[in-house]
Amino acid sequence: MTTDTTDVLVVGGGPVGLFLGALLAARGTAVQVWERRTTDPVGSRAIGIHPPSLNAFAEVGLADTVLAEAVLVRTGVARSRGRVLGTLSFDGASDTHPYVATLDQHRTEVLLRDRLDAGAPGALRTGTALVGLTRHRDHVDATGTDRDGRPVEIRASFVVGADGARSLVRDLLGIGTTGRDYPDRYVMGDFADPEDADAHSAALVDVGAAGVVESFPLPDGRRRYVVLLPRDDALADPAVPAAAADAPEADRASRLAAIVRNRTGVAPDPATCSMLSAFRVRRRTADRVGLGRVVLVGDAAHEISPIGGQGMNLGWLDAADLAPVLADAVRTGAAGPWPVYARRRQAAARRAGRQAEANMALGRAVPDVVGVGREALLRSVLALPTARALARLYAMAWA
Structure with a gap:
């Protein structure tokens, strides 16, 4: 069996892995993306694309393409019992994108696949499932199977686990998680x-x-x-x-x-x-984000509640943070400063997780008298000048 080689192997060809691949290709870094699915993306699933993600998409020329298909959400309206409690405007949430874009995840993935293929033709290998990892001082050997069940092997300077909340990469590294179910x-x-x-x-x-x-x-x-x-x-x-x-x-x-x-x-x-x-x-955080030349991104590193629509965006911002680190490490031969990356990204995940928990708490079923009090509180908060800061928070302007 012939062993292929690449600078970076990304395991997982969902929205986060595809975007990381496109970012690396744009920097001239050789990349392969292994995706076990053989079918084209389907379903709407996650839909919100926040301003920081659109800014990151611009790095690979993707922002305008996404915006041409998306709906631009410029306001959020709180209601209860048929009455409007207040309105939140996203006009001041971003200097570049004063809105949140919505687009079905399958369309976003198709656009990301196209962008990756334009920058690195053939980099996405669908039907390829990871089986094992062997870490060395200066490289990582990955083994897997292709869509016909035949063994494949690749030697990479770095491997990135972008394979979701049930990450096999994380399991192969023996990295545990902490968190809770709601x-x-x-x-x-x-x-x-x-x-x-x-x-x-x-x-x-x-x-x-x-x-x-x-x-x-x-x-x-x-x-x-x-x-x-x-x-x-x-x-x-x-x-x-x-x-x-x-x-x-x-x-x-x-x-x-x-x-x-x-x-x-x-x-x-x-x-x-x-x-x-x-x-x-549920909410889960990996006990560590990197081990040797293997690193985790997105839900593999930190899973948060989807209420608030921040999870996929958090993964994209992981990729935007990681890509220059990886490209520089490949160029210089460094092992990669995972502790610095980990501190930044896990801090961002904690913040997003707390916000998602607050969103859930605000929407739970309560006795009628408590509901009336909640309405009054929201009406007051949305009428204050500080509502502008609230809009920036929901649009992930802090990221």
Whole structure:
């Protein structure tokens, strides 16, 4: 068996691994990206692209391409019991991108694949699954299997685990995680947008006492609804597939639409549901981010609640931080200053994790009297001049 060679092997060809590959290729660093999936990206899943990520995308000429397809969310509106509590404007959230962009994850991944292929043709190897890693002082040997089950081997100066929350790279390194599982259960679904025309470009958050309903506009006149469910609700069953994109069960779509209608007064049409997914929430942090010439990024290093839409962006910003470090290490022969990178990225993950927890706490079901107090608090906060700082926080301007 012939051993291939590269400067950097990225394990995981999701949005974070693809972006890291494109960044490295733009710096002239030889890169391969192993992705075990053989199919094209499907499903909407994560949708929010925050200003710091758009700035990072500009480094590889991707920002304008994404923005040409995305919806630009310029305001966030808090509501309850059919009344508007206040509005948050993203006008001052970024000097370059005063909005949050929304785009289906599968489209973002396709655009990232195209960008990687333009910078490093053939770098993405789909159907290639990692099997083992052998670390040496000046390189790492990785073994795997290709789409036909045949063994493959590559020698890399560095390996990056961008293989998600259940990272095999992390497991092969023997790195543990710490964290917790939360009791919160959510279901999200994409429907034809039933909101009034003046809300079509706004993020809407209904904080009624029964539990939060968030919604976000999507391209092609669609809207994503995310609802908190009681723990015993059948819709919270984790057996609901994470990307049931083509034909979600009609009764589940009807049930989700009914919850949205009952809590907000707005009635999505179940027949237009194009995706329905249930998810639970947990927070995990890897005990260490780098070991020798192997380093973790994205959910492999730190998994946070998706409420608030920061997880995928956090991974992209990991990649933007790591790419120049790796490129410089390849050029100079250095082993890579992982402690410095780790401190920066884990600090960012802690901050994002705390914010996600606050978002969940704000949207939990409460007694009616507490709900009235929550409404009053939000109305006051959103009326203050400090709401500008709140908009920057939600747009990840701190990142």
